[in-house]
Amino acid sequence: MTAPTNWDDLRLFLAVAEQGSLSAAARLLKLGQATLSRRMAEFEASLGEPVFERSTQGVQLTPMGRKLLPSAQAMAVWAAEAQVQHSGSRHASAMQGKVRVAAPPSIAYDFLAPMAADIRKAHPGLQIDVLSSVKLLNLSRGEADIALRTFAPQDPDLLCLDSISAPIKAYASHTYAQSLPAHYEAKDLDWICWAAPYDEVQINQELRALIPNFKAAFTSDDHNVQFAACRAGVGALLMAQVQHRYTQLGQLCALPLDFGPRAVGQLHMVCHKRTAELSPVVAVRAFISAEFAYMRTQQALHGIHLEPRAP
Template identity: 50%
Template sequence: MQLSWEDLRLFLAVYEAGSLSAAARALGLGQATLSRRMSEMESAVGEPLFVRGAQGVRLTAVAQRLLPSTQRMAEWASEASLSLCAPADRPAGRVRIAAPPGLAQSFLAPFAARLQQQYPELRLEVLAGEAVLNLSRGEADLSMRVMPPSDPELICLDQISGPIRVFAAPSYASSLRRPYGLADLRWISWAAPFEGLRMHQALVEAIPGFTPSFSADDYNVQYAACVAGVGALLVADIRHRYSQFERLLDLGLDLGPTAVGTMYLVCHRRQRQLPKVQAVIDALREELEWARQASAN
């Protein structure tokens, strides 16, 4: 089956507008013409693409499978237009980065300010969450994740590691009576549905009957609780340019040689060819190299 880019462009417009009438207005077409084109496309596919209702349209199962590829085609078409208008050293457009919330807040948000100075026409869109987005389906352009990719179409562009350490606010640290061990601390950890994450499981394995004193499903909430003196927190000690460790104390507890956290920078092979994505990759790799040098000194 061969689908033309023009038909796919119209299909995407209907999806984004939410109705045939709204899409027709946005495209400058008659609604009857657009409806006919979509019917012809559905005939070529062999199945309906939209369920039509009083409130507009929604995608069928086959259309949902078609949507990610169509969105990527639109992005490449936009990138082709931009490449003709913008100088090679001035990449432009949106780049989506998926990352855990803690890294998104402490690293990517301030990183965006530095990137903007270098490439004012680039726009970062940070997708913060613990779930690993699917780069093959185009859910993001880049990913910073705690596990290496297993998909052969994904490239690990860089990685950085640091020891997992126990941190606490000075107010809580001063209340502890020495000597103390892991089981003597009030712990901050993960709430449902993230009890399976590595940091939580490390505490479950190290402390019999482990129950956190405070839990949250967002790392930024955990960090705020730690700063407030609620308890201790496990953190991979990776000192990047924007680190906020100065607000916390390392309690000096040894978790063993295998207690290491690693962050991986991942991209799909096809996305790496986009100049705007490559510009962000280069900037991120410079930041990670800065962090490695800072740790070595």
């Protein structure tokens, strides 16, 4: 196989991969579909194997296409960075590009989604792509630019740029809390938890360790559904006691249960070395770090003393 060196070919390949069809990519690129199809066929011939499987529904990446995609995405980011540097300005109006941030569903919902409005006000040329999943994405393969993770990275190519800790508390609707008997314990509550295939996450493990023969009252594989059930009064939900400015925990009340020193949530901002200093990534990192700093200030004001793990 001959290694591709033509950025223009990779740019066209990336457009087709992201748009999902030759026709959509051709419209985006302002090219004729026949021209784009011919260019992709020539590109595949230079590689010696196809990068797309074509069908009436669009295109799907082949194994070669999936292997090539992270490199093409990284080159697109660096091309945008070069354009910013060439313009001689890092002003907000010059900031362009997509920043993909991977995070657990609760963080994506309660933290990143509302923060995106402020990022876009400061940098309207940025596209924020939030990848909400319990699944761990691979930063080395370019599956995301920034990851918010509940544990520090071990890979030497990954940088832990900031960390925050928060106690794990039980939350419930005000109506549900008022229905509880006096002097209740964790075993007396109706618990909302993760369903399969995520039933081994930390929250579920904490409850199984705490309550003999634990059985959840309500489960879902979607955090939004869990939060909605909690808000509706189905039961209690374990979550980190976050103090950031975007939190929706004000819709619920914290129950006065002590889960001990083990019940501490960690959140680490992680980047790969090769992308950590790209201008769009740095811009988004700055917003996340500012909110982490705000949370630490709020914890100090409320007498919460939890040291994050060292990066």
